[in-house]
Amino acid sequence: MAEYSAFSLLKNALSGNKDWKPAWRKPDPKASYDVIVIGGGGHGLSTAYYLAKEHGITNVAVLEKGWLGSGNVGRNTTAVRSNYLLPANTRFYEHSMKLWENLSHDLNYNVMFSQRGCLNLAHTPAQLDDFARRGNAMRHLGVDAELMTTAEIARLVPALNVSATARFPIVGGLMQRRAGTARHDAVAWGYARGADRRGVDIIENCEVTGFLRDGDRISGVTTSRGEVRARKVAVAVAGSTGQVMRLAGIDTMPIESQVLQAFVTESLKPFIDTVLTFGMGHFYMSQSDKGGLVYGGDLDGYNSYAQRGSLPVVDEVMSEMLALFPGLARVRMLRSWGGVCDMSMDGSPIITTGPLPGMYLNCGWCYGGFKATPASGWCFAWTIAKDEPHDINAPFTLNRFHRGLVIDDKGQGATPRLH
């Protein structure tokens, strides 16, 4: 696996970089596999990687309807954190954080994981108390968290408007130092390469059009490139979950697809070296290694499969940015884009066996799927290999809503646009 090293860089540099192998092959689909993973995004690719690496299951196909990186794995804002309140979420995302911390080494691929910290700003004493509670809950489970004063925040982020005359004065914040960002494309490419080198077939431009059945059991899929059979079919298609499940005859899911926009400015000199979130609206920002400020806000707030957003949210995000950073008023926005999020009814994901025999389901990532990529694949691979969940993903069932066991970190109830 260790194709990338100081020695190989030097060797290939001397031979004009003509001898590098493609990061993944472009195989045609075989007639059958042990496992089919539908969806070649971050979660599908990491699932295939951990199936091969942790469970020795290498006769696996990842079917992607577009090209790798064309969906949410290339549309997110790259933030990675594990600052949750409820134990089920904290354990899961902390497992992810620990995988992140070793990911570049594990994949022999630089995912540019940068632990620059994530700071949630508080604007009222009550909100700061709430953050203290969350920080204590995190520390109980061994996750780092610290409360910061306004003076400390002002030193960390000098451009921030911390004055008492700000529209929402900042009274403190909750910092997770081990949080940060990673290069999202590199995560997809690194997992794809790691899975490919272990024998997984990554098949792009292969859209699933239906499911094959053997009695009640799902036994494969029909695709735009022919029938492919498998003992186990795993679905990891984020925003398209409703559509793919409908192909399997399941008409309703505890999910709504909504669009989340993100934005990037022109490149600036070093401006902010942490991930920052605004506690009075919904706004978050970090600076990419190239210099652009990467930021976003709320969902558009209604069902949408359009991978583009609406202007009212653009307006709101920009005004929240200026409330925090008046100095950015003249900075030009370079690009904006939208990703389709499968918003679950409690804001937490679903990683489970079923809902049909022979099928495995990974969905409901809301707008927090990127940070979960390693643990999502790790837990999903475990669930597929052993036909039962790992302790870490056992609470994330599909029927938890009907059983009254929701994992509602924000306490918003079944209103997906508020999670």
Added chain:
Amino acid sequence: MLITCPYCGPRDVIEFTYQGDGNRERPQPASQDLDAWNAYVYDRLNPAGDHNEIWQHSGGCRAHLRVVRNTLTHEISSVAFTRGDHKAAARHKAEGKI
């Protein structure tokens, strides 16, 4: 996105509040059918295409509206007051359509 309120005329989407999926059927208040309540609260059709949904013209006449909107293109094909809904439902029921 413009929504044509039947009372106020075409208005920008910022005047409206999304009230969610309009396909869900609320069980009778006294119903003890847990599956029906669960389905009402949690299950969604979530179609890619025409979607039957409820909006309130909260920044205008405050009427609740039944809107059919395409979730891929945001094209709106019909807007009507919801307030006739229960009468229409009762009529459909009497005619054996539900």
